[in-house]
Amino acid sequence: MGQSKPIGSNTILIVEDEALVRFDLVDFFADAGWRVFDAGDADEAIAILDRHKEIRVVLTDVQMPGSMDGVKLAHYVRGRFPPTILFVVSGNVPIRDDELPERTTFLPKPFDPHRLLRQIESA
């Protein structure tokens, strides 16, 4: 992605219903100097995104309670906030590329957050 990255826009939203996993990711990205938002389901995530347009990266689990799963949320985000960098995570079988919105990376669970961080920073 060739768009410019304004200083201070290292902002990530983590959407994950499993609290233990979520808190760890929050801490990890916070330690790495990121501004981190977190949500337990898609509705919560959309509310946060509406309020914080500066969010550059969204990382979402697929299986979540509520009206929208991670894949739907990803499509919503891509439509509403096109430049967002998207990661979709699942412990289930890999989701095919044609089911995901453009420029979205699928990560099988468990994934290595250090590798993810390197991937985001090189994007």
Place this chain on the structure above:
Amino acid sequence: MTASVALLNRLRDLTVARPRPKSIRYGIAVLTVVAVALAQSAMFGSSAPWFLYTPTVVLLTLFLGRGPGIMATILSAIGAGLVVVEADEPLLLTPVHWGASVIFTLTTLGLVVLVEALRTALLDADRLREEREQALVVTAEREAFLSGVLGSSTDCIKVLDLDGKLTFMSEGGQRVMEISDFNAVAGCPWPDFWQDAGNTEAKEAMEAARHGQARSFIGKADTFMGTPKWWHVAVSPIPGQDGRPDRVLSVSRDITELRATEEQRERFVRLAENSADFVGMARTDGGVFYMNEAARRLVGLEDADITRLTIADFFPPEQVETVACEVLPAVDRDGHWVGELTFRHFRTGELIPVLYSVFPITDTTGALVGYGTVTRDFRERRRAEDDMRLMNGELAHRLKNVLAVVQSVASQTLRGVPGAEAASQNLSARLVALGAATDVLTGSSWRSADLRELATRALSPHGRIGERILLSGPAVTLKPELTVAFALALHELATNAAKYGALSNDTGTVTLAWSITGDGDDAVLAVSWREEGGPPVTPPERKGFGSALIERSLRSYFSGKAATDYRPEGLVFELEARLKDAAITTGK
């Protein structure tokens, strides 16, 4: 005595039996009477003129018949009258002579009639005797014929009285019934020879025969020597003089062998009929001619006429060509074909997954007459497989979620602990490698893992496959219990290469190669990890968990050799194990 009988017979043959022409007979009569008249006048003169004529007439009548007899009588009366003519009598003869002449004529005529009757009786007797002799010859011939027929028949032909008791059995019958002396069974009640249902049938057949009706049945009876046999029996009444049943004829034929063949054939029919699998047959042109109950049920043809159907009607359109161009030619070529296809339900159109097995049907000479199939309903199996896949997926999903939670907990635990940062990172990465190994196993339902796929999953996070990381080797399916250790080992090797080895710069490469040498139980699987183009290698001072994991665990899991060689130009790791310890060996 015999001489006189013979003479009489000859005389009779000459006269009675073979009559002469009329003129000769009458001529002889006239000449005889003239001769007697001359002898009379010479011997006796005019006394008792009728004396010699009576026996003459009797003999003439006897030998020449009534006509010459009557003529001889009249001539005799005239001849005798001429001897006693009195010229002075007004009526030529005296009244006494007239009376005597009349008496003579009447008496002699009476004798002629009597002799003629005797002669006719003789002729009749002759004819009757001849007829009787002829009849006797015919009867003897017929009897010889009948007893020949009875004797040579292999059927057991019996005659019973109306009470069902044996009165006669043909010779051939005694042979098949293994009876050496008919007296041993003569008079025995015949229905008692029959067992079970046959006994009832025999009694019913006897009852019917008594009422003039014929019956037949099939029953089981032992021979006299106790050999069990099956018989076809025909029972019919033999009418007596009054036309009413007088005796009963019973003809039994030994059908034991026929019955055994039939029973065997029937068993095969029931085998097909009762099978829960789809069993069907079709001619070479594809026309269906047999389907068992299960087959009809499976495709919804319970009461339908199947004779118009062809093999193609059972498959959905997209499979018809497969069947015609691949399956049936394969049957002709290889003798059978087995594979998964889909049937179509004739009423609902439902597609039914089946395991379709086809083979040729031949006649007794071995010529192909059609195709047979034993086809299994695969719906349950498919459902079970689907369920299993879902459950496997769910299990893997949960397992990986647990791994993710473990990863988070470990990372939280170690966060902030001084000096634990690297350990936390390593642990996190190893848990990721474990998750990847799980994925490969789930993909094949936890049964086995393809080595290439496993390597791809384990190594792709560390570098581009085909560019920095090269894979080469034949298809090998690792045993599931080895998969996790192997995936972790690859992860460690790759992590190490990324930190210090060929993947730590922009140009180095790693080649993971595997090969199989040898055959059968001695076949060896060799795996090598070879790094090139990295910075110069120096052996580590201390072996960490990574290298311990690689060498020790693989050596143990693979029951083989595993060694790491820190060559200056690049690290080389080699693993060698017996193929059967490491892999699931299939045909290839």
